Amino acid sequence: MDERMRRWRLVLGGGDADGTGFGLQGADAKMDGALAALYDGQGGRGDGRDGRGDGQGSRAGGLGASAPRVARWLGDVRTYFPSTVVQVMQKDAIERLNLTRLLLEPEMLEAVEPDVHLVGTLLALNRVMPEQARESARAVVRAVVEELERRLAQKTRAAVTGALDRSARTHRPKRVADIDWNRTIRANLKNYLPERNTVVPSRLVGYARRQRAVQREVVLCVDQSGSMAASVVYSSVFGAVLASMRSLRTSIVVFDTAVVDLTDQLHDPVELLFGTQLGGGTDINRAIAYCQGLITRPSDSIFVLISDLYEGGVRQEMLRRVAAMTQAGIQVIVLLALSDEGAPFYDHENAAALAAMGVPAFACTPDAFPDLMAAAIERRDITQWAERHVGARS
Incomplete structure (x- = not known):
């Protein structure tokens, strides 16, 4: 008692x-x-x-x-x-x-x-921070980033590497472990023998071994308005992990009413974060226009827009650009948040417009993001993936 x-x-x-x-x-x-x-x-x-x-x-x-x-x-x-x-x-x-x-x-x-929310607050204060506090703030940010990398990096590399291997199909798999049995059975259903209740495969479908060349282009386009602070932190960490993989060419762009390409900072996510400026307005259309210029291989590209979709620019032009990207073969994913908190306030009208053109908008937790990238690399249906893995969607 x-x-x-x-x-x-x-x-x-x-x-x-x-x-x-x-x-x-x-x-x-x-x-x-x-x-x-x-x-x-x-x-x-x-x-x-x-x-x-x-x-x-x-x-x-x-x-x-x-x-x-x-x-x-x-x-x-x-x-x-x-x-x-x-x-x-x-x-x-x-x-x-x-x-x-x-x-x-x-x-x-x-x-x-140190935690993600504190990092967001510090980044918002970055421009007014006195010099004597800057090193202490940097130490706080680095502690959080290193902890997130320990938690997320290995899982992300494993998921993406496996997806890249599986996405490279071959009809001459060299090892039994390389055979994709589901696809092989479907390809050989005509060879079913009822008397033996089995399928005799005349053609194997398998996974090719990982190639050294760049297989996918990934562009992370991150809204740095104040409400997206945690998403900016996680995006920077994931961007750095993806950039460390030679099979991917990864770019990261942050935006408010201006657009800043921080790809050259991906080797150090702490420096990248201090290159952001949380707060201000939003011009999604301008950011997408810039990112379109980064993509050289549309059919092998994944464009991830991380934004609450409150557009301060030209809304119809923004929607037209997204439609043009999907028609060109680019895998377009819209995340309303990349954080542990789930979906924030977001523009439901824009989310519904994107969903109508086959681009679902949903919030994603950091733990689910590696599997999301694997699904995108394998060109699985992202709408179905979201329905299975994510509770908050448009």
């Missing part, structure tokens, strides 16, 4: 016992103090929203505007809570208590728990 009352007491917050008759001591009291500094303002902890308050307004009496005080609070949070909870509390602190300005101070940056 005591453990149950302890948990309720931490959820409720407030006075010494908060009506539970249960007081807190030692580490529990310090945990309660860390929660109180963030959540015991408007809305509090007990408003039925996962203990995160209502997210409105700020509580000046909790953390104040002092970087040392906030840094000490972050230290307490990291001591008493697991890293996943720390990341949520950091995000809430930045939003609820308006701590964005403090992220420009090195002492603050050295105390935070």
Whole structure:
């Protein structure tokens, strides 16, 4: 019973016992103090929203505007809570208590728990960041990028390499392991022997071994408006991984109302991220026009547009360009987000228009992206792939 009352007491917050008759001591009291500094303002902890308050307004009496005080609070949070909870509390602190300005101070940056959302905030502040904070910010970004690469790189290379091997068909497979049995059986159904209940293959269909030459062109076209921050981070990491594969020629282009080609930074995703500028308007049409000029082999190309589809440019021209790309044989994929959060707010009208021309628009998680690229390389039906793998679609 005591453990149950302890948990309720931490959820409720407030006075010494908060009506539970249960007081807190030692580490529990310090945990309660860390929660109180963030959540015991408007809305509090007990408003039925996962203990995160209502997210409105700020509580000046909790953390104040002092970087040392906030840094000490972050230290307490990291001591008493697991890293996943720390990341949520950091995000809430930045939003609820308006701590964005403090992220420009090195002492603050050295105390935070690095995560994708924090990287997005830092990138948005990149142009106003003082020089003394820049190296600390770069260290935070590099820590997140290296963790994402450890998590995603091997899976991506394996999925893409396997897809490239499978997409290269041959009628003279050299090894049994290279035979595509499903295609071989379908190609030889006319040779079915009822008396033996078997198919006698007169023609084998198999996978050719991987070639050294470039087999696919991949263009990532990434919306860098403020709502797409996490997608920009993940796109940069995946772009770097794909660029490391010699069988692919990978380009990455970011855009708002201007278009910036960052392909020459793909060797270092941290430098690439600091070359972005989150925020501003959106001109998808201009970005697609630029990317069309990068594609030299349409039938072997994959164009991935990562955007919430809120077009500030010429909408009809944007749709015409996408139609022209699909007619030329380019595999076009539109991701409303490349993040763990699922579909953001997006332009439903534009998503529906794209779907009508056979280009589905859906959100994709980073863990699903390697398989998505494999499906695109093999020219599988991306609409069917999305229906099986993705919950949020247009």
